[in-house]
Amino acid sequence: MSVGHTEVTDPAALSCAEDCGVRDVQDRLGDKWTVHVVVELSSGVRRFRELQRLVPGISQRMLTLTLRRLERDGLVTRTVHPTVPPQVEYELTATGYSMTRLIRALVDWSLDHRGIIAESRRAYDERREARP
Amino acid sequence: MSVGHTEVTDPAALSCAEDCGVRDVQDRLGDKWTVHVVVELSSGVRRFRELQRLVPGISQRMLTLTLRRLERDGLVTRTVHPTVPPQVEYELTATGYSMTRLIRALVDWSLDHRGIIAESRRAYDERREARP
DNA sequence: CCGTATCCGGAGCGATACTG
């Protein structure tokens, strides 16, 4: 089994009945904020407030939840500095950083095909509109 | 840098406020059945019933919904043969097939890191249990 | 500054029943 092939992917990879951890990654990649947060962290250490400014639209609650999940999965470290006012820094781990390459693949594919997808949708919807 | 891709190099590509199509792909990759269905279709043409057997646990309703969305996005073609009983065949388009490479990246990354993630979770949860 | 607690609407998905 070489890498960089052009042939069919092995279906058995996903057929492991218990979803062998793929589901967990899908959940993170699929949710609303994780990808954005990881992307911001990819450029270096960030504080909580800083992240909230960098990720427009995210609420305090969702930023906390997202960071906790990343921390739990070992993708992000959280360091508290016992200062006044409190200061907490977040940073990608090696694993977290390696995920940015996966995200990159996701983004590249999306950008490469967004035109085709959009056009396909437009055509599909138009076809459907004509058949009530 | 990379060849054959768009010129986007900065991960901040995700910062495009309107989510430039990445959200759509995340939604498909993140939902419960799309990846499984695409993987099964990657080995060739399949009929509806066939897919339902190949993807254990999927309901008729969800298989229909999943296939419709894939068709709408131009990732799958649907051909109806006017026979009795009816016979409908699904097949990946070139775009759909190219997505299998993205899925492969997802699966590979997940398998490579599932151990570390699982262990990190175990440790995190244990730490938390000790602090009520 | 950095969180946690609570309430609530909406989307995703499963179960079931019914058609051509």
Next chain:
DNA sequence: CAGTATCGCTCCGGATACGG
């Protein structure tokens, strides 16, 4: 065989208020 139609549950995520 290959769908469509309904109902109901669950859980994500937004808004808001409060605490260290």
